[in-house]
Amino acid sequence: MISIEVVSEEKNWSKKxxxxxxxxxxxxxxxxxxxxxxxxxxxxxxxxxxxxxIKRLNKRFRNKDKPTDILSFPSEKKIKIKNxxxxxxxxxxxxxxxxxxxxxxxxxxxxxxxTFIHGFLHLLSFDHIKLRDYKKMFKEEQNIYQSVxxxxx
Numbered sequence: 001m002i003s004i005e006v007v008s009e010e011k012n013w014s015k016k017x018x019x020x021x022x023x024x025x026x027x028x029x030x031x032x033x034x035x036x037x038x039x040x041x042x043x044x045x046x047x048x049x050x051x052x053x054i055k056r057l058n059k060r061f062r063n064k065d066k067p068t069d070i071l072s073f074p075s076e077k078k079i080k081i082k083n084x085x086x087x088x089x090x091x092x093x094x095x096x097x098x099x100x101x102x103x104x105x106x107x108x109x110x111x112x113x114x115t116f117i118h119g120f121l122h123l124l125s126f127d128h129i130k131l132r133d134y135k136k137m138f139k140e141e142q143n144i145y146q147s148v149x150x151x152x153x
Contacts, residue, residue, distance in 0.1 A: 002028040002037060008048040010094045016108050020048065027113055030151040031144055035120075037081060044087040044123055046116075051095040069096035070115050072122030079125050090119035113152070117144045 006021050008014065017023050024046060028036070049057075051067035059065045061073070075088040097111050121137055121144075128134035 001039075001041060002031075003041065003043040004028065005043070005045045006048065007045065009053060010048055010050040012050075012094050012098070013048045016098070016105060017112070023109075024116065026152065027116060027148050030148040032147045035124075035144060039083075040081060041084040042081065042087060043085075044120075045089045047089065047091040049091050049093055051093050054091055054093040057091060067093055067095065069093055070119045072119040074123045074125065077125070079123065087120075087123040090116070090123065092116065092119065109152075110149070113148060114141070114145055117141050117148070120144075 002025075004021070004024050006024055008020060013020060054071060055065070055067040057071055058068050061071070069092065071091040073089040073091075075086050079085070079087060092112065092115055097108060097115065118137075118141055121140055126133070126137040126140065128137045
């Protein structure tokens with residue numbers, strides 16, 4: 001079972017997504033079986049932020065002085081899922097999700113779901129630096145997204 005601690009430091013998130021905790025928990029509930037971690041206690045923290053704060057984190061931890069859509073901070077280099085595991089932290093920028101500003105709420109939520117899945121896979125040691133790793137991660141993202149979107153929409 002996956003448990004997420006959702007923290008929001010950007011008030012605009014709640015304008016687009018009501019019941020934020022429920023939204024992200026339901027995404028995980030619809031993950032394919034291998035990512036549900038049944039009979040295990042898996043947890044991580046999700047920080048819903050903005051460009052200003054994610055830029056500061058990106059500069060501090062990745063030496064990139066610009067905002068980004070998402071940052072993932074795995075608790076370990078190579079995660080080994082135990083009966084009880086803390087995966088790490090994910091940070092998502094509201095400003096990146098809200099482009100263009102006049103997009104429909106469904107598109108906003110779809111972008112958030114895709115981005116969230118991407119960050120989740122980073123916590124599980126997926127990466128996309130090399131082309132073969134990119135292809136593997138992209139395929140997993142698509143599988144998870146298709147599984148989630150069928151149930152949420």
